[in-house]
Amino acid sequence: MKNFTTIDGNEAVAHVAYRCNEVMGIYPITPSSGMGEWCDQWASEGVKNLWGTVPSVIEMQSEAGAAAVVHGSLQTGSLTCTFTASQGLLLKIPNMFKIAGELTPTVFHITARAIATHALSIFGDHSDVMAARATGFAMLSSASVQEAQDFALIAQAATLEARVPFLHFFDGFRTSHEVSKIELLSEDQMRAMIDEKLVMAHRTRAMSPDRPVLRGTAQNPDVFFQAREAANSFYVACPGIVQNAMDKFAAVTGRPYQLFQYSGVPDAEHVLIIMGSGGETARETVDHLNERGARLGLLQVRLYRPFDVQRFVQSLPPTVKALAVLDRTKEPGASGEPLYQDVVTALAEVLANGGSALKTMPRVVGGRYGLSSKDFTPAMIKAVFDNLAAARPKNHFTVGITDDVTNLSLAYDPEFSTESDKVIRALFYGLGSDGTVGANKNSIKIIGEETDNYAQGYFVYDSKKSGSMTVSHLRFGPMPIRSSYLVSRANFIACHQPVFLERYDMLKDLIAGGTLLLNSPFGPDRIWASLPRATQEAIIKKQAKLFVIDATKVAHQTGMGGRINTIMQVCFFALSGVLPREEAIAAIKYSIKKTYGKKGEEVVQKNIAAVDQTLANLFPVKVPDRATATIELLPPVTPNAPKYVRDVLGRIFGGEGESLPVSAFAPDGTFPTATAQYEKRNLALEIPVWDEKTCIQCAKCVAVCPHATIRLKVVESSALEMAPAAFKFCDARLPEWKGLKFSLQVAAEDCTGCGICVDVCPARNKTEAKLKAINMRPQAPLRDQERTNWDFFLGLPEVDRRKVKVTQLRQQQVMRPLFEFSGACAGCGETPYLKLLTQLFGDRAVMANATGCSSIYGGNLPTTPYAQDANGRGPTWNNSLFEDCAEFGLGFRVSIDKQREFAGELLQRLAGTVGDDLVTAILSAKQRDEADIYDQRERVAALKQKLVGVDSADARMLLALADNFVKRSVWLIGGDGWAYDIGYGGLDHVLASGRDVNILVLDTEVYSNTGGQMSKSTPRGAVAKFAASGKPLGKKDLGLIAMSYGNVYVASVAMGAKDEHTLKAFVEAEAHSGPSIIIAYSHCIAHGINMTYGMREQKAAVDCGQWLLYRYDPERAARGENPLQLDSPAAKAKVQDYLLSENRFKMLTKSKPEAAKRLFEQAQNDVNARWQLYSYLAARKPEVPSTVPIA
């Protein structure tokens, strides 16, 4: 009996890899992380492999480390595999050459993903695997979730026999994250494929002191070449071994595969050659066109390396006259992309040698498609065939984009579709937080498992972490679904959030007569009038069947909070008719029990209540015959946005990025800054409202606001004469600001409503103590008023930075942040530090950002939160890689210093022209504070004025370099994954360089961006991915390591515990002329906390001693003082109380109570021991003033 299941590609592959291996060396990277996580989870649950033992799963510090551990494990005889993608695969390449060179059987499972070039992309294409094609690994490509599972096993069987290691790849996201109904391989089927004798042979080759051998030798010109050629026969044999494995697999499972899989008519003249998931769509398209009279062929390449030239040519119909080869990668400067080159070479070789059925060289054209998961549709495939049929087909074309610069793109007809009437297609627009995706994954499982239908789900997320829109694409029908592209002809569209209706054309993808379901507070009688005109017109034109439910109300009534997922799921089943209603509801209830049961009965009951309440609240809407609305769809960005923002970024934000042509983009990946201000996402249901009478003007709310939406200004009263009626201000309280007016203003349309500002407000209303000086109020009624106020506020003069005492928070916060409105999570713990950095140093900051959350909310299109001041100055920002941020930033420093040095030399050379006084003033300027910086800028301006028009090479060169005389503030920024793990080696080297760089570690104690994997910063007892049983070891003390250099400024801060301490640390770190590192405790959604109380959590961590506040200042040592100042007092609370306030720790008490008890006790011991050590170090009386290390 066939065993069907509905899972995604990652789980399908991990299902096989886990059972066929003993060791997995892993490191998280999107989109492959899921495979490692599954393996880790199964291991923690004690699931056994084929040989009855639980595999060892080890997380390493980087992919390079993972590759090396895999290499070592293989060399000592364990069946070992790994999972990765993109940059991770690049880091593994050196070891891959070794592993292949030593003929070691293993399978690397790769979710093929774009490599960062002009920009990073987490999405799928083949640029990573193509970069690894010289390693000597065999390369096996699977095209669907079913194949990904099947080929994982075929690769495992083949590698053991061939001894050639395998790279098994499938498309990142499109296959790795597609949820699909597949036939699951049983352990018996796996056993039938794995030859025990070959496993034993692997063991026999293992390094053992009982039969010692030497590998990894160094060889000289005399023998290296010959020895390298000694492995040839293994590569010759490999394709045959793979085909044999495929044949055996077909016998075991009934699913046959070929190295080169031909489909279409046997006498085709035009054939398309392709690898990966695009092949599925191509097959659907070729079948569709052939059914309508075309005579086309398709060749799907499965085994790409070793490329079997003979089999390849034999797989082509002898009638072929023209071939189109599609590559999902770009190799700039090459004579063609890799698969194209292989095809041309193979054909040329075979034809030259003769003896093939193919007698004449067909025309071969190559093209690129689908980079970074660009949707690849039947329309594009048809365009490729149309091109092939042209008299002079384009070669080296692109398809799927509009290239209006080099005109390489093929035009295609977007209306062309191969969607079958038998397949039901549905689209769901939801918010990340409302559970839409989870419910849809669940619906697919229900359909897959409760009916005979095949089902497919694919999920598109936007680039923001807070308030992100998700679009779920579902298909189901009686035949296996090959459509590996987004749904564009939906029978059913559901809009789960009323706010989307204001801005997006929801009906764009609905077919005529389709169903539109809206979640709206307006009932069936009022909904029509609430819709924008374009939406009304589309509903009428498409004769859509309209339904409405107030799911938010039902969710509220049934205690579901904001999670409307179950309710909308019931509506979908009720309206789509895929299952009889009663059956569907029973299946949903059953699945609720299965999904939520482990979280307790209460959650189950709430969900079941929501199911029961739904249908009574679902109403059909009578659609009038004409549109009556006066409301128009909102523009994606504000009307005052600059042209580029409107024409390019705005279109991306509005969901029309697909239609932007090549010419819209700078060829080197450069974008303007200060663009997030134009988005106006209106996410907050409630916003903070200032009560100027209660306010004590402490500025804490301004400091902690993660999105810089609360600002303060201090101005002359004359500036307020034209203030809008509702604009608030009061007398400034600080003595330095006597006579001035103080105003606190909220950017209502940019606020995410996290409420962290209200939580930290220390002021209480004297007559109604529940009120603070800032209180949350509904946004909608305030939106227009506050928009006017905000615009007026922005127009008020900025403070003179020279007059601000920067170490006093209530003054310092008046400085304008140059980091605003990022896409970080609501209540983010990292962004307040970045905002502070830009307030203090943003106008001269050069920032290197390690990949991670901060690079995503800092630099993910369409907009960036990095902003500019009134003079157009602001942070300049770049992200190199995850692992190299420290070195990258050091490069900034070295380069800037060199230019400053050279400029100094030029200045001295030009002293006669410039004047000695100015030369001396510029070269001797200390630039210790804002006033100094201001003066230096004036001097540089004067210098430039003198240089303009001076006709000498030196003067022209100095003019280009003169800005470097103004002190640049170089910042190296990243999370703990970077600083403690993957980038630690570089970070250490940079700390030891002595150069003036500032390192900010946003320490969330976990890999936040990739979804909560353990890092070496993760504290003992915390539950994280790869630490499901609680992290058994303590947190690495990065600060102590940094202190050991003696000349490094080190600070450990937590803004929520002591904000002014944080401020001082930033000021001191920047002022220190050598390396500085600030380790900043950043609460995070991955801690399982209520983000509104994030700052409280920071305080709790400090109060119990879990997080220490300190500053280690080498300048103090130079003055003969103890460099270390311990700035937090001895613990006032027990560590356990803090641990139990965060679910990352607390959940261990629920899952493994005994481990929790032990680890929590040890955590207290850690804290005690660390306090003892630090208080000893801070109390020491240094004997000699020096910069010697602390120990």
Next chain:
Amino acid sequence: MDLSTTYLGLKLRSPLVPSASPMTRELADLKRAEDAGAGAVVLPSVFEEQLRRESAELDLALTQGTESFAEALSYFPQLGEFRLGPEDYLEYIVKAKAGLKIPVIASLNGTSAGGWTDYAKKIQQAGADALELNIYYIPTDSHLTALDVENTYLDILKAVKGAVNIPVAVKLSPFFSSMANMAHKLDMAGADALVLFNRFYQPDIDLETLEVESSLLLSTPQARRLPLRWVAILHGRIHASLAATSGIHTAQDVLKILMAGADVTMLCSVLFRKGMPHIAALEQEMRQWMTEHEYESVAQLKGSLSQKNCPDPSAFERAQYMRVISTYKAV
């Protein structure tokens, strides 16, 4: 000397019983209590809110931020079964029963009838000898009548009694218009014992933070007078056993309450201050006093000074109040 007493139909070696509190949270503490001679132990209360909230909180923590961003579709590993508070508690009962010879009384704390009767069943299945129902209810709704409030108590009791066979004690507050009538109704509704009285955590105001806070205040010996009065009044008038709690710190306190008519005395604050082994000291002092005063058994002195048996029954009523006032004035 025979210190034994009968409470909830259970024969106890002594009337000294540690009440439901964090003091009884660890098995080791229960063993210490037994070793010190406790007659029984009452385990800490499992709260109705705990049953509801833990599940909801965990769900929230595990789902927030998930399925929103392509790189981080979740933030935690998918763990198998979670042992939420209630499961832990059931296991604790099992362990306590296995580790102790004295009776183990479980405690459920709640305010509404729905939801946790099933849990009472599980407590019984886990092997508890009896169940103490701690009905903690502050009626703040001005539409709620005294009868509504009383019926809430009775409904909870009936629901739980309907679900279990083990004896059920009701721990209640003194804030009833007609305490005697309420006790009678609970008695009729099947309460096997009344525990007098619940000490509510009373709110306080923090002048610095301007926040209202609840903190635990340990009882003072004066608190003993309230239960003493009602134990004395109810002794012999209802079928249910009587337990006294609040302000019982010394052997003298124990003796007085027993004489008023309590079957057991619940100890909490004194054990916080002096530890479980202090039970043995209390027992020793009791024995000494009883020896000196030639009492042979607890049964003998139990209720000897209840309202029914004491020389001046009005001493427990208003008349006594008048006398106290006038005496006070005279002084």
